[in-house]
Amino acid sequence: MMNFKRKDDSIRSIQRRSSRGNARSARVLAWIRYAVPPVLALVAVVLAAQSVWAAPVLHEAPEGSEWVMADWMFLSFIIFAGASFVAFLFALKIGLLSNIEDAKYYILEIDEPDYYTPDWAKEGDVL
Numbered sequence: 001m002m003n004f005k006r007k008d009d010s011i012r013s014i015q016r017r018s019s020r021g022n023a024r025s026a027r028v029l030a031w032i033r034y035a036v037p038p039v040l041a042l043v044a045v046v047l048a049a050q051s052v053w054a055a056p057v058l059h060e061a062p063e064g065s066e067w068v069m070a071d072w073m074f075l076s077f078i079i080f081a082g083a084s085f086v087a088f089l090f091a092l093k094i095g096l097l098s099n100i101e102d103a104k105y106y107i108l109e110i111d112e113p114d115y116y117t118p119d120w121a122k123e124g125d126v127l
Contacts, residue, residue: 091097114122
């Protein structure tokens with residue numbers, strides 16, 4: 001606890017020292033001198049307590065939140081699977097998936113240089 005007698009004496013001494021100036025400024029200075037440190041100490045204690053008490057609270061999840069991640073993942077899967085199924089049905093309906101066997105022969109008939117086979121494999125002398 002603060003010693004109120006000492007506080008009153010200090011206020012009077014500040015007022016006496018600033019007798020040349022404004023008495024109101026002396027009261028403000030006395031208030032700053034004696035009221036601000038306890039407020040700062042209270043703020044420091046609250047912040048320290050908050051940092052100590054917040055750690056366990058932050059690790060606890062609200063009830064039912066264990067499914068939050070699974071919910072949006074499942075919803076995304078359903079959306080993309082549904083869209084791809086609709087695209088598959090559309091391709092099937094317009095005939096893009098008919099006669100797929102003949103499509104591979106067309107690709108084999110394209111004459112283009114072989115960029116992928118190395119020169120040593122083309123020569124025929126393998127080890």
